[in-house]
Amino acid sequence: MSSPAGVIHDIGYQRYEGERLGRGDVFLALYAASLRTAFGLGRSFKAKIFPWIIVGVVAIVGIVIMAIRAQTGEVVIKYAELPEVLGTLMVLFVAIAAPELVSRDLHSGVLPLYFSRPLRPADYALAKLSALVTAIVLVWGGAQVLVFIGAAFSVKGFGNVMNELADAGLGVVYTALYAVVFGSIAILVASLLKRRAVAAAAIVGSFLITGPIVAMFYILPSETAHQLAQLFNPASLVGGVGDWLFEPSSSNEELGIGPFGPLYALVALGLIALCVTLLIARYRKVSKS
Amino acid sequence: MTLGHTLSRVTLIATESLTKTYGGRVTALSDLTVSVEPGIIGLVGANGAGKSTLIKILLGLLPPTSGRVHVLGLDPTVDPMGVRARVGYMPEHDSLPPDLSAAELVTHLGRMSGLPKTTARERASEALRHVGLYEERYRQVGGYSTGMKQRVKLAQALVHDPDLLLLDEPTNGLDPAGRDAMLALVQRIGTEFGISVVVCSHLLGEVERICDHLIAIDGGKLLRSDNVSAMTTSTDVLVVEVSEGSEELEQRLLEMRLPVTRDGHALLVPLEDDLTYDRILTAVADLDLPLHRLDQRRHRVAELFADREAAHV
Numbered sequence: 282m283s284s285p286a287g288v289i290h291d292i293g294y295q296r297y298e299g300e301r302l303g304r305g306d307v308f309l310a311l312y313a314a315s316l317r318t319a320f321g322l323g324r325s326f327k328a329k330i331f332p333w334i335i336v337g338v339v340a341i342v343g344i345v346i347m348a349i350r351a352q353t354g355e356v357v358i359k360y361a362e363l364p365e366v367l368g369t370l371m372v373l374f375v376a377i378a379a380p381e382l383v384s385r386d387l388h389s390g391v392l393p394l395y396f397s398r399p400l401r402p403a404d405y406a407l408a409k410l411s412a413l414v415t416a417i418v419l420v421w422g423g424a425q426v427l428v429f430i431g432a433a434f435s436v437k438g439f440g441n442v443m444n445e446l447a448d449a450g451l452g453v454v455y456t457a458l459y460a461v462v463f464g465s466i467a468i469l470v471a472s473l474l475k476r477r478a479v480a481a482a483a484i485v486g487s488f489l490i491t492g493p494i495v496a497m498f499y500i501l502p503s504e505t506a507h508q509l510a511q512l513f514n515p516a517s518l519v520g521g522v523g524d525w526l527f528e529p530s531s532s533n534e535e536l537g538i539g540p541f542g543p544l545y546a547l548v549a550l551g552l553i554a555l556c557v558t559l560l561i562a563r564y565r566k567v568s569k570s
Numbered sequence: 571m572t573l574g575h576t577l578s579r580v581t582l583i584a585t586e587s588l589t590k591t592y593g594g595r596v597t598a599l600s601d602l603t604v605s606v607e608p609g610i611i612g613l614v615g616a617n618g619a620g621k622s623t624l625i626k627i628l629l630g631l632l633p634p635t636s637g638r639v640h641v642l643g644l645d646p647t648v649d650p651m652g653v654r655a656r657v658g659y660m661p662e663h664d665s666l667p668p669d670l671s672a673a674e675l676v677t678h679l680g681r682m683s684g685l686p687k688t689t690a691r692e693r694a695s696e697a698l699r700h701v702g703l704y705e706e707r708y709r710q711v712g713g714y715s716t717g718m719k720q721r722v723k724l725a726q727a728l729v730h731d732p733d734l735l736l737l738d739e740p741t742n743g744l745d746p747a748g749r750d751a752m753l754a755l756v757q758r759i760g761t762e763f764g765i766s767v768v769v770c771s772h773l774l775g776e777v778e779r780i781c782d783h784l785i786a787i788d789g790g791k792l793l794r795s796d797n798v799s800a801m802t803t804s805t806d807v808l809v810v811e812v813s814e815g816s817e818e819l820e821q822r823l824l825e826m827r828l829p830v831t832r833d834g835h836a837l838l839v840p841l842e843d844d845l846t847y848d849r850i851l852t853a854v855a856d857l858d859l860p861l862h863r864l865d866q867r868r869h870r871v872a873e874l875f876a877d878r879e880a881a882h883v
Contacts (some may be wrong), residue, residue: 389665394679
């Protein structure tokens with residue numbers, strides 16, 4: 282029954298009777314593809330430049346702190362301070378990655394091809410958001426892991442290493458809070474704008490524009506106003522939550538948050554919930570147009 | 571008792587008094603009742619007649635204002651995911667990211683339809699081969715011609731092996747040769763692949779050649795829904811298209827006592843015998859006009875609709 286070599290047989294159209302994956306697997310496939318997109322993987326060289334410059338800078342900072350820690354044992358920056366110190370870079374990262382993840386799909390008009398499939402608009406939105414959050418945690422949490430490696434070589438005794446590990450772990454959790462707040466704002470803003478450059482500018486703008494409000498509250502002659510000031514900017518908001526979590530007895534009372542720690546946490550959670558709700562509503566609407 | 575139970579099992583699409591209004595003012599679909607069996611179905615109507623709205627309702631993307639609808643025996647208002655798993659959709663407008671290759675894009679969309687990774691890659695290659703894009707599939711879509719992009723859009727609708735394809739203006743932006751190739755491909759899918767197809771078009775003459783069933787809508791209302799075989803061909807016409815000088819040619823053909831009529835850019839001449847071909851070609855050659863197209867078309871279907879459509883224009 283062997284066919285002669287060199288003959289190409291057109292076997293015609295084949296129907297597919299095999300396995301079809303469910304909602305969870307489709308979500309994971311979109312999430313994994315989006316995580317690659319956030320770093321420009323599988324894309325042109327141009328799409329890789331900016332994310333990898335930021336990854337490079339964060340990695341260098343992490344390596345320097347790790348080296349100092351390993352050589353001298355000195356704590357230059359605490360784990361929880363790292364995402365705050367590198368916060369500007371995080372704003373830049375989401376301003377580059379979020380438009381790449383969602384504005385690009387709006388611009389090319391590919392969304393009807395997604396939403397004519399058994400993929401819920403909310404699943405699309407959440408897969409994109411999860412991918413961005415994961416990307417941030419990988420980069421900034423990665424730097425924290427580097428610092429931990431340096432620390433593990435400098436501290437003596439198993440107990441101390443375990444203490445370091447606990448600190449580093451909390452630091453990564455704190456990074457994740459940054460990632461969720463920054464990511465949900467950035468994805469929401471980008472989902473409203475088709476052009477990637479415009480979306481990037483709008484994301485940076487949404488982080489900058491609230492800066493003066495914080496400054497204004499600091500001018501007011503009231504300590505309570507000072508303590509509430511940081512609520513009005515996403516970066517300082519998460520910073521406030523950090524102060525509450527990691528520095529309950531802050532010596533620097535002047536710029537502190539006073540007794541409002543739980544309020545900061547509540548506002549941060551409320552902001553995340555609001556952004557995610559609006560994001561899902563946005564894609565429900567897009568799927569119908 | 572649902573609509574699906576009252577109809578036979580072979581019903582592909584059934585609607586009953588389907589109505590869609592936007593904000594209570596704009597009526598996109600009005601009291602539309604149709605029932606079609608598997609095969610190739612032409613959905614014909616002018617731009618804005620409600621074709622795209624109907625497709626979105628069939629996909630479960632838009633809820634109808636009133637009335638009932640069934641696709642493949644499923645109700646898209648109740649089980650939109652079930653419908654979408656078995657339907658392939660090719661949108662009218664540009665919908666391809668330019669910086670991906672056709673193979674990557676179709677593979678990714680196959681996975682979005684629930685195909686496992688390896689299967690998605692294999693079926694994407696196969697789907698692209700079936701639409702005639704095998705060699706070029708690793709090139710970026712941004713560099714493709716309009717015809718190639720239309721084929722990629724068709725391939726992504728096929729990748730997950732649907733039971734029904736919804737094609738919204740698949741010949742949009744194509745030249746006459748490209749249009750013929752696309753229609754031949756659609757016909758092959760409907761006959762050889764065993765997949766039912768709904769082809770939307772604002773050009774009746776185009777889809778009537780390949781369809782088993784025609785649905786014509788205008789202003790959201792049903793004009794006519796019938797099997798093409800029921801609208802039997804009586805005489806054939808020749809369609810003549812020239813890039814320029816249609817008026818001159820029309821004048822010349824009338825002088826030659828050929829009863830020519832106009833249909834947009836094209837001229838229609840009843841085919842009496844083989845000599846008709848020669849006489850038209852001679853006229854075109856005499857006038858030195860660039861001939862775009864000269865082919866045969868069934869005649870009566872167009873006429874059946876023309877009278878009704880004219881009343882609405």
